[in-house]
Amino acid sequence: MTSAQERTTAAPRRWVVGITGASGAVYGVTLCHRLLEAGYELHLVVSDAGWRVLKEELGWDAARRSDALQAAFGEAAVSGRLIYHPLGDIGAGIASGSFRCEGMTVIPCSMGTLSAIAAGSSTNLLTRAADVMLKEGRPLLLVPRETPLHAIHLENMLKLARLGVRIIPAMPAFYHGPQTLDDLVAFLVGKVMDSMGVSNNLFNRWGEDND
Numbered sequence: 001m002t003s004a005q006e007r008t009t010a011a012p013r014r015w016v017v018g019i020t021g022a023s024g025a026v027y028g029v030t031l032c033h034r035l036l037e038a039g040y041e042l043h044l045v046v047s048d049a050g051w052r053v054l055k056e057e058l059g060w061d062a063a064r065r066s067d068a069l070q071a072a073f074g075e076a077a078v079s080g081r082l083i084y085h086p087l088g089d090i091g092a093g094i095a096s097g098s099f100r101c102e103g104m105t106v107i108p109c110s111m112g113t114l115s116a117i118a119a120g121s122s123t124n125l126l127t128r129a130a131d132v133m134l135k136e137g138r139p140l141l142l143v144p145r146e147t148p149l150h151a152i153h154l155e156n157m158l159k160l161a162r163l164g165v166r167i168i169p170a171m172p173a174f175y176h177g178p179q180t181l182d183d184l185v186a187f188l189v190g191k192v193m194d195s196m197g198v199s200n201n202l203f204n205r206w207g208e209d210n211d
Contacts, residue, residue: 014041014101015196016094016133018126021049022108022145024170025057029072030189031107032082036073038198042082043094043101044069045126049110087124094129103139104129105192108170111146111153117165118156134163141195143188145170166195176204 015035019028028050035042046054054060060068069077069084076082085092093099106113106126113127117140122128133140142165146153157167168191172184183203190202 012041012100012102013039014043016043016045016101016104016129018045018047018104018106018109018113018129019050019054020047020106020108020110020113020126021053022110023053023057024108024143024145025050025053026185027143027145027170027188027192028107029054029058030185031105031192032073034189034193034200034202035198036076036081038200040198041080042076043092044082044084045087045094045129046084047087047110047113047124047126049112085125087126089125090128092125095125095132097132097136099132101138103141103196104133105141105143105196106130107141107143107192108145109142111144111156114142114144114160115152115156117142118159134165137164139166139196140164141166141168141192143168143170143192168192168195175206 017028017032019025032042032044051062051065055062060072062068073082085094116123116127117130120131122131130140142160144157144167161167170188173187176187178184178187186202190200193200
């Protein structure tokens with residue numbers, strides 16, 4: 001096999017992760033940590049509102065973004081295993097269908113971002129990357145966090161679901177016996193990773209003995 005053929009057939013272990021301005025930034029950060037632990041290369045995009053929520057909910061320094069990422073992800077943020085793309089960098093690799101990856105997850109996903117993806121609006125790198133997943137037929141997972149939902153929210157989700165997008169609302173369960181907030185976060189992130197096809201043991205599964 002030639003080197004060109006190897007580049008064509010090798011399956012890259014990389015995911016694109018978007019974090020937007022919906023409440024629940026901890027879901028996105030936790031998913032990033034778990035994927036890095038599993039050996040994946042991550043390409044991270046955060047909306048401006050997402051940075052605000054990271055500051056308000058997790059205390060991140062939104063004014064010094066590189067420092068905030070290094071504080072959160074350590075060596076991965078400087079070694080190239082976690083690559084951060086500014087929202088306005090529409091020329092980044094993830095904006096092209098020729099950039100190979102396993103898929104993209106937007107977690108949490110605001111209703112504004114969900115609406116833009118449903119409308120095919122690519123006004124920034126995050127929505128463009130999501131549009132690329134749709135046009136290339138790659139997995140796209142959205143984790144909306146909003147309540148209550150009105151008809152436009154529901155219609156947008158239905159439209160995307162019919163296009164094959166996985167809609168995974170941030171709805172915690174209790175059958176696994178959560179004792180802490182971390183348990184609830186782990187359950188949701190575990191369900192997302194299940195839909196990504198990434199093995200995990202983040203929660204006790206119904207009917208399984210995980211002791």
